[in-house]
Amino acid sequence: MHSIFKRTTAALAVSVAVAAPAAAELTGELRIFLDTSNPAPRATMEAMIGRFAEKHPGLEIETTVIDREAYKTQIRNFLTADTPDVATWYAANRMRPYVEAGLFEDVSDLWAEPEIAENLASTKGALTIDGKQWGVPYTYYQWGVYYRKDIFDELGLSEPKTWDEEISNCQKIIDSGRACYTIGTKFLWTAGGWFDYLNMRTNGFDFHMDLAAGKVSWEDERVKQTFANWKQLIDMGAFIDNHQTYSWQEALPFMVKGEAAAYLMGNFAVAPLREAGLTDDQLDFYQFVTINPDVELAEDAPTDTFHIPANASNKEAAREFLRFVVSPEEQTIINNGQNLGQLPINAKASVDDDKFLQEGFKMLSTNSPGGVAQFWDRDAPAEMAKVSMEGFQEFMVKPDNLDKILAKLERARQRIYDN
């Protein structure tokens, strides 16, 4: 497998070199701010920028990598003063504050170019606010249920497709003395993933987006139905105990040790699970089950993005960099197994051979007709996301408080969306 990768990378590198830049030579300084502070993504990005620099020797490129968490608060400062030319961020509502404050450059012109318009169509919606595009994506990843295949085999279970199968599977897992799902809700967002799926499966993608946009009451019967389904799992004891004390990483050992059979997570959970010793024979993936057969399946697939700040000084070079990042060649390289290990956003790029990436790619491209959501804390406004995810956590610990929680969320909705 490794040698194949090397060969493809080598071949691609050659093809990149051959396809010399047609545009006029770029000069000046290009400052790039990245939040890819983990070792592997960081190396990936730096290598990619290196390749860009080779194509544009006249450019003086300066790269700054900022810690991923710190970046989320620092972006407010550097978008207004001492602004870089290119910066990473997230799609959908997460970029709205900066779009509305006029801090991101409108890059609709890039999206009008056939190269991008044709190959990036699937993610256009996530980058669109007010009919304009404000950045380009560079990677995304699927969410779904990662499960212990060996435990399923031992109990004679198969991947569930419907809610009934899900419940009966789960009952058998609980009867064997395990929890169905591990989860760590200390940092709240993991519960947001569960809410995303349960609500999209119960009420559909459009309803889910309306709820995120504050158009539906939290005390609506349909929302209550979502929570009723959730409660079914909670009352069974499907989730591990004390999940409110753990981070998502701290919840991994339960699955590794076989105390829990599955994990609803993003694809980034695969790497630590493999490092912890689970082989691909033990680990597998299935799409979240159908609950309401009348709604189309929709998935969570958070997209990470590049933007040009409105105050950037070298926008021409920045645009060229964005074109470079989304090109099929670069997309194939940076998203392969040795680099980000995620899904490329360019339709012409090839997906890594990794079984989870292949399965995720198939799922998102063929079996998500309802739409693709970004994730609860990126689709809903920050304040609403915070309050609601706290409510989800409380609900998971104390499901009987539901009415109180929903009343609180409804009050928050009326306050947050009124202006």
Next chain:
Amino acid sequence: MTAVDVTEHESWFHRNQQRIAPWLFLAPGVLFFMVYVIIPVFQSFNLSLYEWDGLGAAEYVGMRNYEDLYWEWVDRDAFYVSLKNNLIWLVMYLLAIPAGLFIALFLNQTVWGIRLYKSLFFFPFVISQVVVGLVFTWFYDPTFGLLNEFLSWFGLGPVNVLGDERFVTYGIIFAGLWPQTAYCMILYLTGLNAVDPEQIEAGRLDGAKGGRMLWHIILPQLRPATFIAFVVTIIGALRSFDLISIMTQGGPFGSSRVLAYYMFEVALSEYGFRMGYGAAIAVVLFLIMLCFIAYFLWSMYREEKGH
């Protein structure tokens, strides 16, 4: 040359040296205190009347932020929980004073190696609050934690201290008491050095022992130490931010928040950036602190006058 001539030639500065000198020495301190404390206090007051996300233009909303806080109070929402927890912190944290006194009395003896014991007791104050928080988080861990191992010997537990909204605040306060007790202990140890042996002798002649000796002879002489211990403990309780941030991030579902943490969350955290609202919380916190500050200043003033 006469003496009169000399005074005439003296500059204005020389003549007023006595009066100017204190102000000159105070100037750097006053300047920094103004820039970093006094002016920001008024800026916070001002900001609390606006709605501002830190990016766009600030919008004047009058008392709206305080109104929202009031409704959060009425609805038993986050603000109510934070304020309640602040009170629990204030009361429970004061336990550090008697505990510190007790340890100080216990260590105030001359046996071989007492310095080592003293430093061991002082140790928690030296290590960072972050470490204290992490150590206690592991100690409380519901599956692998030492606490539950210990409880299981007696057939009790398991208790998820940091995951249960009834215990979480007390759990964090307990972690905070560990270094704070050490601090109070040091204050009392130095205080005990200054206790007048003749008074103890006199008390002993009058037949005072044990509790009576402590209450009537020792404690009155430790008053300055008690006062300082009280001040630092109250301030420590109101600042209780770092432990909460490390141990629970205000959770589970916001039940361990205090005002300082809530302010941070609202104004500066990942999902926050309601600057005006955060400022309003800060103002409330400031008013609470002001009560204590006024009390401290007043009692210090009385003390000074007494001498």
